[in-house]
Amino acid sequence: MVDGIDLDEIKEFAKAFKLRRLSLGLTQTQVGQALSVTEGPAYSQSAICSALAAQMYAAQLSSQQQNMYVENGKNKFEKLDITPKSAQKIKPVLERWMKEAEESSHWNRFKSGQNHLTDYIGVEPSKKRKRRTSFTPQALELLNAHFERNTHPSGTEITGLAHQLGYEREVIRIWFCNKRQALKNTVRMMSKGMV
Amino acid sequence: MVDGIDLDEIKEFAKAFKLRRLSLGLTQTQVGQALSVTEGPAYSQSAICSALAAQMYAAQLSSQQQNMYVENGKNKFEKLDITPKSAQKIKPVLERWMKEAEESSHWNRFKSGQNHLTDYIGVEPSKKRKRRTSFTPQALELLNAHFERNTHPSGTEITGLAHQLGYEREVIRIWFCNKRQALKNTVRMMSKGMV
DNA sequence: AGCATAAATAATAA
DNA sequence: TTATTATTTATGCT
Numbered sequence: 001m002v003d004g005i006d007l008d009e010i011k012e013f014a015k016a017f018k019l020r021r022l023s024l025g026l027t028q029t030q031v032g033q034a035l036s037v038t039e040g041p042a043y044s045q046s047a048i049c050s051a052l053a054a055q056m057y058a059a060q061l062s063s064q065q066q067n068m069y070v071e072n073g074k075n076k077f078e079k080l081d082i083t084p085k086s087a088q089k090i091k092p093v094l095e096r097w098m099k100e101a102e103e104s105s106h107w108n109r110f111k112s113g114q115n116h117l118t119d120y121i122g123v124e125p126s127k128k129r130k131r132r133t134s135f136t137p138q139a140l141e142l143l144n145a146h147f148e149r150n151t152h153p154s155g156t157e158i159t160g161l162a163h164q165l166g167y168e169r170e171v172i173r174i175w176f177c178n179k180r181q182a183l184k185n186t187v188r189m190m191s192k193g194m195v
Numbered sequence: 196m197v198d199g200i201d202l203d204e205i206k207e208f209a210k211a212f213k214l215r216r217l218s219l220g221l222t223q224t225q226v227g228q229a230l231s232v233t234e235g236p237a238y239s240q241s242a243i244c245s246a247l248a249a250q251m252y253a254a255q256l257s258s259q260q261q262n263m264y265v266e267n268g269k270n271k272f273e274k275l276d277i278t279p280k281s282a283q284k285i286k287p288v289l290e291r292w293m294k295e296a297e298e299s300s301h302w303n304r305f306k307s308g309q310n311h312l313t314d315y316i317g318v319e320p321s322k323k324r325k326r327r328t329s330f331t332p333q334a335l336e337l338l339n340a341h342f343e344r345n346t347h348p349s350g351t352e353i354t355g356l357a358h359q360l361g362y363e364r365e366v367i368r369i370w371f372c373n374k375r376q377a378l379k380n381t382v383r384m385m386s387k388g389m390v
Numbered sequence: 391a392g393c394a395t396a397a398a399t400a401a402t403a404a
Numbered sequence: 405t406t407a408t409t410a411t412t413t414a415t416g417c418t
Contacts, residue, residue: 222399327395327416
């Protein structure tokens with residue numbers, strides 16, 4: 001158990017993920033492209049690879065290789081650029097894949113229990129410096145909206161935002177400090193005639 | 196308009212600044228060093244980053260990466276200390292850059308900056324990328340054991356591990372960074388219900 | 391060719 | 405200003 005996460009269970013997850021991917025004859029790149037369709041940002045091959053946390057169990061498994069070679073016109077190091085056309089092509093694959101995933105009751109249990117990334121992020125520093133907070137895009141949107149209206153929110157406003165978003169008050173306060181600083185830096189550079 | 200500042204204008208500035216930097220093939224660190232020569236205090240990479248107020252528009256731009264590797268003997272988090280020698284080296288770059296900045300109205304013509312890029316490549320030694328280190332299975336075993344106990348080892352612990360295993364301290368530090376990232380990515384994928 | 395992951399760069403919380 | 409986190413790139417293997 002690290003930071004409230006069961007590493008063994010993650011190893012199981014990684015194994016299952018890989019097996020399923022292989023059973024569908026998909027490369028990591030293809031999975032990444034498929035995910036790019038339904039989820040927001042593009043997933044690179046490397047991201048998929050990282051997500052597997054494969055190093056945790058690779059040593060214990062004999063390495064596996066695909067026996068299927070797939071169409072791959074481009075350099076694998078290039079950024080993935082998914083076109084609507086290719087998205088259309090891969091979508092049914094993803095849907096089927098996700099559907100099969102649903103039927104795996106073992107992982108459903110997981111899904112319902114792990115909806116909060118934030119739990120993992122904010123635990124135990126054991127050091128002096130506070131652990132860096134990761135804001136969700138939704139939180140940032142709200143914060144930025146407030147900032148555009150008022151760069152100096154009152155104490156009450158800060159408390160309200162903190163409560164609404166579920167972050168510590170101090171974290172929100174610091175966010176506004178940093179944001180004001182960023183704005184100031186920009187103005188300073190502009191006044192120096194750069195650009 | 197916030198506090199008498201036009202936010203849209205700042206966004207435009209940030210965009211323009213980034214485009215120019217990239218078209219010259221410069222990193223944020225390099226620009227910071229260049230500025231340190233002519234302007235007073237040193238500009239760190241982070242300062243440049245802040246000045247760009249990038250978060251204001253990052254979502255709207257596909258992120259871009261440099262293809263040039265620059266001298267990086269030292270920890271990038273250390274304060275930049277610019278020597279007269281390196282200052283001398285980078286000065287022409289800055290001068291050229293500022294000169295082009297003078298004609299700030301012609302963004303489209305900046306395409307031709309690609310031609311000039313070659314002029315600058317020789318300026319900075321542009322050292323090679325560090326050779327990817329290969330950890331022994333024994334080393335990985337020890338590192339993973341540490342990671343399972345503590346994902347955020349202290350500086351002292353990192354130094355100890357590095358010495359014990361015979362790797363550079365920085366290499367060990369980066370290993371933990373990457374390892375934390377891998378764990379986080381796994382958690383993220385799990386929370387998305389994949390598999 | 392495809393995968394795993396070290397290294398580099400950018401962004402930003404403290 | 406500093407110290408991490410977030411992303412991307414690209415190398416070493418199989």
